[in-house]
Amino acid sequence: xxxxxxxxxxxxxxxxxxxxxxxxxxxxxxxxxxxxxxxxxxxxxxxxxxxxxxxxxxxxxxxxxxxxxxxxxxxxxxxxxxxxxxxxxxxxxxxxxxxxxxxxxxxxxxxxxxxxxxxxxxxxxxxxxxxxxxxxxxxxxxxxxxxxxxxxxxxxxxxxxxxxxxxxxxxxxxxxxxxxxxxxxxxxxxxxxxxxxxxxxxxxxxxxxxxxxxxxxxxxxxxxxxxxxxxxxxxxxxxxxxxxxxxxxxxxxxxxxxxxxxxxxxxxxxxxxxxxxxxxxxxxxxxxxxxxxxxxxxxxxxxxxxxxxxxxxxxxxxxxxxxxxxxxxxxxxxxxxxxxxxxxxxxxxxxxxxxxxxxxxxxxxxxxxxxxxxxxxxxxxxxxxxxxxxxxxxxxxxxxxxxxxxxxxxxxxxxxxxxxxxxxxxxxxxxxxxxxxxxxxxxxxxxxxxxxxxxxxxxxxxxxxxxxxxxxxxxxxxxxxxxxxxxxxxxxxxxxxxxxxxxxxxxx
Numbered sequence: 058x059x060x061x062x063x064x065x066x067x068x069x070x071x072x073x074x075x076x077x078x079x080x081x082x083x084x085x086x087x088x089x090x091x092x093x094x095x096x097x098x099x100x101x102x103x104x105x106x107x108x109x110x111x112x113x114x115x116x117x118x119x120x121x122x123x124x125x126x127x128x129x130x131x132x133x134x135x136x137x138x139x140x141x142x143x144x145x146x147x148x149x150x151x152x153x154x155x156x157x158x159x160x161x162x163x164x165x166x167x168x169x170x171x172x173x174x175x176x177x178x179x180x181x182x183x184x185x186x187x188x189x190x191x192x193x194x195x196x197x198x199x200x201x202x203x204x205x206x207x208x209x210x211x212x213x214x215x216x217x218x219x220x221x222x223x224x225x226x227x228x229x230x231x232x233x234x235x236x237x238x239x240x241x242x243x244x245x246x247x248x249x250x251x252x253x254x255x256x257x258x259x260x261x262x263x264x265x266x267x268x269x270x271x272x273x274x275x276x277x278x279x280x281x282x283x284x285x286x287x288x289x290x291x292x293x294x295x296x297x298x299x300x301x302x303x304x305x306x307x308x309x310x311x312x313x314x315x316x317x318x319x320x321x322x323x324x325x326x327x328x329x330x331x332x333x334x335x336x337x338x339x340x341x342x343x344x345x346x347x348x349x350x351x352x353x354x355x356x357x358x359x360x361x362x363x364x365x366x367x368x369x370x371x372x373x374x375x376x377x378x379x380x381x382x383x384x385x386x387x388x389x390x391x392x393x394x395x396x397x398x399x400x401x402x403x404x405x406x407x408x409x410x411x412x413x414x415x416x417x418x419x420x421x422x423x424x425x426x427x428x429x430x431x432x433x434x435x436x437x438x439x440x441x442x443x444x445x446x447x448x449x450x451x452x453x454x455x456x457x458x459x460x461x462x463x464x465x466x467x468x469x470x471x472x473x474x475x476x477x478x479x480x481x482x483x484x485x486x487x488x489x490x491x492x493x494x495x496x497x498x499x500x501x502x503x504x505x506x507x508x509x510x511x512x513x514x515x516x517x518x519x520x521x522x523x524x525x526x527x528x529x530x531x532x533x534x535x536x537x538x539x540x541x542x543x544x545x546x547x548x549x550x551x552x553x554x555x556x557x558x559x560x561x562x563x564x565x
Contacts, residue, residue, distance in 0.1 A: 325509025436464025510538025
């Protein structure tokens with residue numbers, strides 16, 4: 058497979074990560090590990106197993122991919138620096154080297170390798186910023202190892218292991234460990250280094266995580282994470298207007314950003330999901346918005362000849378595009394494992410708040426009748442293909458080095474910038490609210506999803522109903538969105554104080 062480099066590179070002690078494109082145009086972080094040749098010359102070579110793994114998971118974000126590449130690169134650095142020590146230990150005593158190594162590796166990531174100004178490992182790692190980051194790195198490595206096992210890689214020990222007596226050249230070079238992860242046998246036989254197999258009676262838990270000590274950490278500070286409900290309608294109504302006196306609709310207000318924000322507030326969707334909507338996914342029926350969430354690739358669309366094709370096929374043949382979760386360009390939009398009642402399609406459920414649905418309906422007609430058609434004419438006028446995506450760019454925005462022209466599919470970056478500009482206007486107009494833009498304060502777009510789930514809970518909807526409305530696959534996922542805030546708990550206790558019979562305790 059040929060790889061084309063992109064302007065993104067990270068160097069470390071014995072590995073380098075370069076973001077490159079495959080022959081299929083997929084951008085992935087490619088891991089190059091350094092190993093000495095027989096004459097002692099350091100040589101970089103690619104880790105092909107990681108390319109296969111990331112290509113198979115190409116719908117995931119670049120951040121997710123880079124975390125996997127980094128975790129493999131770090132374990133390679135660690136094994137190279139500690140290889141001789143492990144071989145000496147294996148020769149001296151039949152201890153479980155792999156268990157010791159896993160704990161030590163994790164502690165080095167967590168606490169760093171420098172003690173009292175000295176670093177005998179030569180890794181020179183600084184302490185990790187948080188225990189959660191340690192867990193993410195270790196989980197990323199474990200996910201890759203399990204994938205290797207499930208796909209038939211690494212189920213055989215390297216040649217020479219059966220006859221190795223613990224002396225001489227070990228068959229376990231660091232590169233071999235990373236390349237084959239030969240000991241990635243799930244449950245009983247799993248061992249990252251495999252100098253010693255699991256002893257009988259070991260717990261068949263998650264292989265890597267099961268070997269790691271629990272990380273002591275302070276209890277997390279409880280945070281509302283949801284958008285302040287008293288400011289939702291004002292926020293959706295006011296700050297997206299830029300120049301109320303302008304004649305041109307796009308000069309007057311940020312129509313696209315506002316329309317998408319209203320949709321998120323009314324339906325509780327993740328900010329990436331509306332970017333997959335096609336024009337016919339949103340309809341107005343009896344004056345009310347009716348929105349359908351389709352799978353970006355597998356939902357079918359009718360063709361003029363009366364047949365049907367998948368959305369993926371339609372985009373490829375008619376528009377020269379891909380489903381957006383498969384894109385690696387500026388058009389990429391995430392797609393989680395969403396529960397759809399019909400398999401590939403489901404209807405969204407609007408909150409029964411008249412102001413929000415009416416606001417969306419009014420703006421929908423202006424957008425679909427005038428604004429979007431005008432923007433798409435600019436796109437086709439440039440010689441570019443038409444496309445069915447509902448949300449389109451008004452033009453003039455930049456995503457890294459890529460310019461967003463009028464009529465291009467709307468991007469995550471464009472919406473994020475739109476939200477930030479609107480929030481800054483709103484906070485200046487309402488300084489008494491003391492609002493700040495942060496995930497912890499619930500004022501990011503995802504805060505609307507938390508507010509949606511909390512509102513359903515306050516309405517008394519049972520858990521299964523909330524799960525269905527939020528399209529969660531797990532019956533437990535919605536609970537994080539519906540937990541009470543500190544303010545709600547305090548209000549409840551204050552209201553209950555007057556009705557609490559003190560004698561219940563005083564007489565005990």
